Amino acid sequence: MADIKNFLYAWCGKKKLTPNYDIRAAGNKNRQKFMCEVRVDGFNYIGMGNSTNKKDAQTNAARDFVNYLVRVGEMNAAEVPALGVSAPDGDQPDGGGGGGGGGGSFGNLPFSGPLPPHLVVKTEQEGGSSCGPVPGVTGLGYSRGGNCGWGGGGGGGGAQWDRGANLKEYYAKREEQEAQATLESEEVDLNANLHGNWTLENAKARLNQFFQKEKTSAEYKYSQVGPDHNRSFIAEMQLFVRQLGRRITAREHGSNKKLAAQSCALSLIRQLYHLGVIEAYSGVTKKKEGETLEAFEVNVSPELQQQLNNVVQELGVQVPPPPADPSSSVSLVQAKMATFEPSQRQSGAGVVPWSPPQVNWNPWTSSNIDEGPLAFCTPEQISSDLRDELMFQLEHDDNLQKVLIGRDQLPVKHFEEEIMAAVDNNPVVIIRGATGCGKTTQVPQYILDRFIKGSRASDCNIVVTQPRRISAVSVAERVAYERGEDLGTSCGYSVRFESVLPRPHASILFCTVGVLLRKLEAGIRGISHVIVDEIHERDINTDLDGGAQRRGSRAHPGPCHPCVGHHSIPTKCSENTSSTVPSSRCSINPSRSRKKKDKDLGGDDD
Known part of the structure; x- marks a missing residue:
């Protein structure tokens, strides 16, 4: 690559x-x-x-x-260079090449990256099985089936996967990262100001100065602890302090000899500091006595003085007048204006940074995916995997079929095509519907299912805001139940002090308005749709959220980032707040009355 x-x-x-x-x-x-x-x-x-x-x-x-x-x-x-190492010739990204057997449309993970151990065992157990998707194998909402695309069965031309070599590389990289993290954590010192600002960087040098001044010496004694795969070292030192008439001892631990010696020297220096033997670290080294010289008279010939005056005049240097007191010093350096480096150019004022969903980006944690199967997947592989998983679930899950029958009876179902057409063709859509029509729970699922079935699952991540914590949690649980999944698969929630985050791609996150505002500070990278529910319950947070979305719609136009608003009040009430953004309005007329009143204060909608 x-x-x-x-x-x-x-x-x-x-x-x-x-x-x-x-x-x-x-x-x-x-x-x-x-x-x-x-x-x-x-x-x-x-x-x-x-x-x-x-x-x-x-x-x-x-x-x-x-x-x-x-x-x-x-x-x-x-x-643009491809992400990850490309597969050999004859391998298809969707796992259908080389006669791997079965359904070739199933999306597999790339052949270059090693599998985690639990996926290796699962793949070997299903070595002779069919290539149909098996939901939940990866634990991330993405499935893997049989030997499709791996060339393990059927005698096809699929890529051969060397389990030992890949696992060795996988664990070697992890051990290297863990060792680096250990070294960095050992060097962190947050309480140095309590011990005279002596740290690992300056303690060993000060201890050597102490030995030279006292004309003494001491050696570190090292010992090893732990097994071979997790070896660490202990450094010990004992020295006599003439000013105190006693000995002090230090014994410290480190992941290598260098860190152990530095930690031991730091312990001794801090003991000397608290005992009053040495001073606190000031950051300035002491000058030797020989470097300071006394002033002495100098005689200059008149010819040399004339030459110096000519040079000064040619260069245009203004010589300061001699001081009244000859013992006082005078600076010959001319004063210059301070120059500062140009500040970094910031992004547009008031515009929230945004980018569409990317394959190696987790929008819910705002971090890149560097490890695991998803680190090197292509958008086509992710979309195909999620599409096959959804189709497999629709065909074999009887409970899901019963739930779908109930969802089809909601009034909003009759307006699904109209709503999706408005979402696809407008940056902002306002949906008006009576309580109980199903707009809260169904519209996000309509958008998500449209992307998954259209093989664009990697391009969809939806955020839905609720006015209260209990609304966000209860609606997320309801949507997860309607999709036949557990919380954290394709649906999750995030409220203050509690979060169950969904998978990084093709997912819905229900959150409060305050959580979304905090996320807007760092940008909403990887979010394709933002749905603001119960917009008629206006407060300062909702208005700030609406203003940020309006600026975002201007800065990032296009159908890939629609901002969808829900409310159940006349649309004229919101025209003043969204008149500058092209929008579309959909009205839902319920055909049945709600049988049971929701007792939840935040659950006005299903």
Whole structure:
């Protein structure tokens, strides 16, 4: 695979531009991550990526910016390097090539990436089975069936998969990342100010200075602990302090000898500091006494003085007058205005950063997917996998068939085609319907099912806001029940202090308006549809959300990012707030009365 960073750099070089990368640390000390932003002059967009290391974070940010250039027509999609290693000749991305047997339309994961152990066992157990989709095999809402596309059965031309080599590479990479995370976490010191600002970086040098001053020495004693695969070291040192007339001892642990020695030296230095033997760290090294010299008189010949005056006049240097007190110092450096680096250009004022769903981006956690099967899947593979899983569920789940019969009796079902046509052709759609018509639970499912059945599942992620916590949780549970799934598969919720997030692609997230506003601060990357329910219950958060969506519709026009609003009041009440955005209105007339009144204060709609 060609490096996406080099590809972006070469493209910018043709236009005499340079991509600027800005990397900062994020996360906590237990699982530190790096956030990278890339900017290019002349483009009002910031590519963003994050990962557990800086290199992958830069790669993800570069790919995000390249995808933006493709969307705006600055770059041809065929020129962009593919994500991951391409499959060998004869292998088809949807798993149907090479006579793998069975249904060849089933989407498989790429052949280059290793499988997690539980998927390896499951695949081997089903080595001779048919290639139909098996829901829930991957644990992420994506399925895998038999030996389709893997060339394991039927004598086809599928790619051969070396289990040992791939697993070895998979675990070697994980061990390397864990070791790097351990080293970074050991170097973090949050209470250095309590111990004279002595840290791992400066403690060992100060201890060597102490030995030179006292004309003494001591050696570290190392010992190993732990098994071979998890080896660590302990460093010990004991030294005599003449000022105190006693000995002090330190014994510290580290993942390698260097860190163990630094930790041991830090313990000794902090003991000396608290005992009053050494000073606090000031960041300035002490000058030797020999470096300070006393002033002495100098005689200059008149010829040399004349030459110096001529040079000063030629250069235009203004010599300051001599001070009245010869002992006082005078600076010969002329004062200059301070120069500051130009500040980074920010994105458009008031516009929320947005990008369509991407294959290696999880919109619910706002992070890149660097590990697991989804890290190297193509959009076609994800869409085909989810489509086959849904079709398999519709054909074999009897309980789901009963639920679908009840859903078809709701009044909103008669307006499904009209609603979907309005959503496809307008950036903003206002749906008006009486309580109980089913607009809250059915419209998001109509949109999701349309994308899944149309093999565009990887391009759909829906956010639905509710005015109260109990509404978001209860509606999410109802939608998950209607889809015959558990919470966290294709449907989830996020409220304050509690979240059950769905899968990264082709999913619906129910949340409160406050949660969505906090998400807007970092951008709604990877979100294709935003549905604001119960818009008639206006408050400050709802108005802020509406204003942000209006600016987003202007900055990101097109059918790929519609903002859909629900309310059950006359549409004239909302014309003042959305008159500047092209919109379409759909009215739903219920054909039956609601049999049971909902006792939930936030559950006005089904």
